[in-house]
Amino acid sequence: MQNTYPASxxxxxxxxxxAEPTLDAHVETDVCVIGGGFxxxxxxxxxxxxxxxxxxxxxxxxxWGASGRNGGQLIRGFVGQERLAKYWGSSRARDVRALTWAGxxxxxxRLDEYAIDCDLTPGWLEVxxxxxxxxxxxxxxxxxxxxxxxxGWHFLGAAELADTIGSDVYQGGLxxxxxxHLHPLKLCLGLHKACKNLGVQVFEHSPVHKIDEGAEVRxxxxxxxxxxxxxxxxxxAHHSLLRRKLGGYAFPAGSFLIATEPLSxxxxxxxxxxxxxxxxxxxxxxxxxMSADGRVLFGGRVNFSGRKPKxxxxxxxPRLLKVWPELEGIKVTHEWGGKLGVSLGEVxxxxxxxxxxxxxxxxxxHGVNMGNLMGQILGEAITGHMGRFELxxxxxxxxxxxxxxxxxxxxxxxxxxxxxxxxx
Numbered sequence: 001m002q003n004t005y006p007a008s009x010x011x012x013x014x015x016x017x018x019a020e021p022t023l024d025a026h027v028e029t030d031v032c033v034i035g036g037g038f039x040x041x042x043x044x045x046x047x048x049x050x051x052x053x054x055x056x057x058x059x060x061x062x063x064w065g066a067s068g069r070n071g072g073q074l075i076r077g078f079v080g081q082e083r084l085a086k087y088w089g090s091s092r093a094r095d096v097r098a099l100t101w102a103g104x105x106x107x108x109x110r111l112d113e114y115a116i117d118c119d120l121t122p123g124w125l126e127v128x129x130x131x132x133x134x135x136x137x138x139x140x141x142x143x144x145x146x147x148x149x150x151x152g153w154h155f156l157g158a159a160e161l162a163d164t165i166g167s168d169v170y171q172g173g174l175x176x177x178x179x180x181h182l183h184p185l186k187l188c189l190g191l192h193k194a195c196k197n198l199g200v201q202v203f204e205h206s207p208v209h210k211i212d213e214g215a216e217v218r219x220x221x222x223x224x225x226x227x228x229x230x231x232x233x234x235x236x237a238h239h240s241l242l243r244r245k246l247g248g249y250a251f252p253a254g255s256f257l258i259a260t261e262p263l264s265x266x267x268x269x270x271x272x273x274x275x276x277x278x279x280x281x282x283x284x285x286x287x288x289x290m291s292a293d294g295r296v297l298f299g300g301r302v303n304f305s306g307r308k309p310k311x312x313x314x315x316x317x318p319r320l321l322k323v324w325p326e327l328e329g330i331k332v333t334h335e336w337g338g339k340l341g342v343s344l345g346e347v348x349x350x351x352x353x354x355x356x357x358x359x360x361x362x363x364x365x366h367g368v369n370m371g372n373l374m375g376q377i378l379g380e381a382i383t384g385h386m387g388r389f390e391l392x393x394x395x396x397x398x399x400x401x402x403x404x405x406x407x408x409x410x411x412x413x414x415x416x417x418x419x420x421x422x423x424x
Contacts, residue, residue: 042375
């Protein structure tokens, strides 16, 4: 079976992936994981580390979805963390705070333990386009310096920021050296290799078309099936199973990227000498960074519909040139996009159906960090350690009992609202 990854700079620069077989037999296992992105791979690895037998089913290929073609920014915490903290109040405030860096620490541990090379580069710089947003960043800086002073914080005024990123279009910024950026598809493939080395069975091009619930679950995919004591649902924006029970809680939103031709070392040092990942503070944000081979990777949403435009490049290049006008005429070698899951209630959607079907999705743009963390949390819960799982599962979930088309319109309307608000 040949590789079928969507065209992207990630797919072009990742090591060759040996495709896994399609499921065509009947398999018995402790846990069946559905989805080969960050959540599924992390859950499978956590369970394998705990001695469980695991079978992972992927509809296309490992890392095919958002996990393998996102912006690659490793950002602390998650959308909805304040709401989660408010729900629990003082009773579990320490546990909620501990989630801020848990995904980062997990990823770094696994990179070391399993010798995964994914171009991890330290430094994430959040930049403010307006004075109001700069004031919000300064408030965040004071909070973070108080709560976790050892994470490498630095607040930059307009002049220092201009020297740091070669652009004067922002009011200032907040730098965290404990955040950073990486090659997401390389991370997926490294986690896949680690899973295989621990005995996880992986089947690709095996879309699940039916789940029989019960004391033991039967998962039907391709011409085969998997009988398991537990099932992990980890398909995120591409989830289409058990709609009556899981539909209406999250909807897909589009995000898109371009990669330029490699720049000279002189230009790189002028624009971003420290190779930080950069993201603006807008809700409908632009995010950009330099790749390991010296390209600019620039991304963001390009419309309110979520549909891929005829030319991603034509939508994103004008925004890139607002930041770095000296790149006028730069050649774009790759353009791509995909869908991320947006939770209606902001907090990631975590829970279980019955006693043995577990799910997590809807990370709203923080999938590198949260996908890896939530996979670990699901694995912990299945092995009897429920504490962090219950932090999320107990939070009331918001649902729109409407069709997928109307749900996408609701997400589009929300994005438009935040786009207007960003201009204040």
